[in-house]
Amino acid sequence: MGNVSEARQFTSRAIRVRFYTDGSITNVGFYATYKISQCGFEATATNTLQTIESPNYPRNYLNNINCGWVVIAPTGRQVIVTVMGGFLEINYDYLRIYDASTLLTQLSGRLTRSSFTSTSGKLRMNFQTDGSVVKTGFRLTYVTQSSSSAPVPS
Numbered sequence: 001m002g003n004v005s006e007a008r009q010f011t012s013r014a015i016r017v018r019f020y021t022d023g024s025i026t027n028v029g030f031y032a033t034y035k036i037s038q039c040g041f042e043a044t045a046t047n048t049l050q051t052i053e054s055p056n057y058p059r060n061y062l063n064n065i066n067c068g069w070v071v072i073a074p075t076g077r078q079v080i081v082t083v084m085g086g087f088l089e090i091n092y093d094y095l096r097i098y099d100a101s102t103l104l105t106q107l108s109g110r111l112t113r114s115s116f117t118s119t120s121g122k123l124r125m126n127f128q129t130d131g132s133v134v135k136t137g138f139r140l141t142y143v144t145q146s147s148s149s150a151p152v153p154s
């Protein structure tokens with residue numbers, strides 16, 4: 001193949017990597033990383049309340065998962081996300097909520113009802129678990145509101 005200097009990315013339900021060599025001349029080889037994304041989506045928020053739950057909720061989530069959600073608000077609107085509750089392994093499994101790239105909150109352990117506002121119009125959420133101990137996960141809702149209106153009461 002020659003020189004593979006540029007990073008290339010492949011997405012599939014199953015990926016097999018095979019490395020063949022012949023009988024002469026060796027070189028440095030290659031380096032690759034992979035990420036498993038078992039959940040998440042990108043959606044446009046509306047005036048209708050939508051729900052996001054961790055995989056299997058309210059049954060236990062899985063080890064080693066990394067889920068990402070992106071919720072976009074129409075122009076002039078912002079996204080309100082309300083964590084309804086849940087339970088994550090404290091200090092090892094996290095739900096992180098971002099306003100664009102700014103971290104709004106990092107949740108772990110027992111989750112109590114709380115609301116967060118994405119004023120940028122781009123709400124991002126990431127749910128990451130480590131390799132042991134699973135809990136029930138979380139449930140949250142999101143909805144848009146006009147950028148000028150008061151936050152919804154929690």
Ligand SMILES: [Ca+2]
Nearest residue numbers: 089130132133
């Ligand atoms: Ca865990």
